[in-house]
Amino acid sequence: MRTLNTDIIIETVKDMCISANLYLAEDMDSKLRQAARDEDGELGKKIMNQLIENMEIAATDRIPICQDTGMAVFFVNVGQDLHIEGMNLTDAINEGVRQGYKEGYLRKSVVSDPLLRVNTNDNTPAIIHYDIVPGDKLEITIAPKGFGSENMSKVYMLKPADGEDGVINSVLQAVKEAGPNACPPMVVGVGLGGDFELAAKLAKKALTRDVNSHSKYEHIAKIEDEILSKINATGIGPGGLGGKTTALAVNIETYATHIAGMPLAVNMCCHVNRHVTKVL
DSSP states (O other): OEEEEEEHHHHHHHHHHHHHHHOOOHHHHHHHHHHHHOOOOHHHHHHHHHHHHHHHHHHTTOOOOOOOOOEEEEEEEEETEEEEESSSSHHHHHHHHHHHHTTTTOOOOOOOSSSTOOBBBBBBBBBBEEEEEEESEEEEEEOOOOOOHHTEEEEEEEEEEHHHHHHHHHHHHHHHHHHGOOOSSEEEEEEEEOOHHHHHHHHHHTTSSSOOOOSSSSSHHHHHHHHHHHTTTTTGGOOOSSSSOSSEEEEEEEEEEOTOEEEEEEEESSSSSOEEEEEE
16 A cells, blocks of 8 residues: 655646646647648638747746636546545645646636636636546646637437437537637547536546547547548638638547437537646
């Protein structure tokens, strides 16, 4: 049994909050630069280059890539042979968020009640998804999520008979309805299977997957490519002003489901698709 003190967790989470908001992940950086080279429309290419310039200024001057520094979302894998001492783990993660958003001068965007709308002034509480896994390590992934793209996300309760075409058409419909509001070029996370709430979790987690990767399932990888091609054929383009790059990637995560259903969730993220993973 290995022991890990929450002081280390707090410090790690604090640093992750800051770095995720100042530096675009390597996979997103390379994909964005490649898309800028491939974009053949004059306006589309100009916008793509402006996004890259913005990204470079953020890294050099240590300022956020986007003014919406997001609601802090975490995926945490807890090794079953790990003993955590000190604070409650959830409290420790929230303390790291509190310190990170304060010390990093990041915008605090969380309100304590959906209707009363009083700002908590420290960007807590975070949204934390836990999984118990083999081993004695703690793997933390942060994905600060801005709500311009989050508000464009959808959940569809499809029927089994809707099949592959139903999946493709539903994702395409969600992207078309979002148009420029999701700040394209975007990454489209898709959760397929499970139930109502798991499909949405899978879609959010899909956004943290390397955008240069594909599903390990051949039939799903094929659908990812087909949806991406159809999205980019819409011509929505960078900034919604036209072009061949509406989406940089379509990532689909799947899970077993009930014989009577086929839940589908579409979670969109703009080109500032922030994610950082640390293993303690």
